[in-house]
Amino acid sequence: xxxxxxxxxxxxxxxxxxxxxxxxxxxxxxxxxxxxxxxxxxxxxxxxxxxxxxxxxxxxxxxxxxxxxxxxxxxxxxxxxxxxxxxxxxxxxxxxxxxxxxxxxxxxxxxxxxxxxxxxxxxxxxxxxxxxxxxxxxxxx
Numbered sequence: 001x002x003x004x005x006x007x008x009x010x011x012x013x014x015x016x017x018x019x020x021x022x023x024x025x026x027x028x029x030x031x032x033x034x035x036x037x038x039x040x041x042x043x044x045x046x047x048x049x050x051x052x053x054x055x056x057x058x059x060x061x062x063x064x065x066x067x068x069x070x071x072x073x074x075x076x077x078x079x080x081x082x083x084x085x086x087x088x089x090x091x092x093x094x095x096x097x098x099x100x101x102x103x104x105x106x107x108x109x110x111x112x113x114x115x116x117x118x119x120x121x122x123x124x125x126x127x128x129x130x131x132x133x134x135x136x137x138x139x140x141x
Contacts, residue, residue, distance in 0.1 A: 016053035
C-alpha cells in the first residue's frame with residue numbers, strides 16, 4: 001500500500017525500494033511453506049527484474065550472459081572463423097532474435113553444449129520475467 005501511494009505521488013525510486021523490501025520479506029516468510037520451484041522462481045524474479053520494479057536489470061543480465069557466452073564460444077577449438085562470438089551468444093540467448101540462421105546450425109562439443117542449453121534457458125527466463133513485468137503481472141509483489 002505504501003509503495004502504491006509513493007508511486008501515485010511520483011516518488012518512483014522510493015516506491016521501488018519499498019516494493020523490493022516487501023518482496024524480500026514475502027520470500028522470507030514463504031520460504032518454509034512454498035514449493036522449491038515457486039521459491040526459486042521468486043528468487044529469479046527478484047534478481048532479474050527486481051519484482052518488476054527494476055526491469056532495466058534485465059539489460060545487465062543480457063549483457064553479462066552475452067559476454068559470458070561469447071567467452072565460452074570463443075574457447076571452443078573447432079568453430080567457424082567467420083562467426084562473431086558476441087553475435088552468436090546474443091542470438092542463442094534472446095529467443096525472439098535470429099541474427100543469422102547459421103548460428104543455430106553450429107554444433108559444439110563437450111561441456112560447451114550443456115552451457116549453451118542453460119544459456120538458452122536463461123534467455124527464455126529473462127524474457128518471461130521481462131514480459132511479465134511489462135504486462136503488469138504481480139508475480140512477486
